[in-house]
Amino acid sequence: MGGNRGPQAERVEAQAQKIADALDLPLYFEDERLSSAEAKRILREQGLSEKQMRGKVDMIAASLFLQSWLDSRQERDERG
Template identity: 40%
Template sequence: MRCIGVDYGERRVGVAYGDEIGVATPLPAIVKATEAERIDALAELARQRRATAFVFGYPYNMDGSVGFKAKEVDAFIEKLLLKIQLPVHRLDERLTSVEASKSFPKGRNDELRRSGKIDSVAASLILQDYLNQNIALPEYDPYAEVDEENGY
């Protein structure tokens, strides 16, 4: 499992990478002038990382309904899939950008938003949530016998 997490935006696309290790890592945001350029860059990133799936943040309304922004994401996904056909998972992204901005010093949010850093951290939060739900951790038994000879 090699996933590209995506926080879609009209100007910037935040991206992150994660695999079966289970850790999502923010990558530099895709900041391109046109939607076609953003789609091409995202498809190329997926090829370079040999991704097996996309995990898109899906902007449900606060009441859980699908609104205008979610339909924008759906249209973007549809165009992306014409370039590279990978499974797409949609994950509720409500408030991830707010949470992402909390990880940076106050007073720099405008600069950080323009650079796409907040968007990529939001993408990593979305992807981390997906990985947490879909990677089975090994069972831990605190009462298992200890191998005294090997120290574990």
């Protein structure tokens, strides 16, 4: 996780770009690699055990990922 994109990420990005171009849509990429770790940290801070976390980690991670994307979009909009 040194910040380098692997071959699979490059293939996904190329395919996404083709779709975005064909549909004339903007395309944004967001790094979500740490969202699950952050979700687990939050749940641990709330005192949940690993067993209690099941089913909650993905939901929290998705919320964190979405909020990160919304924040970055707002920053882009503010910059013009």
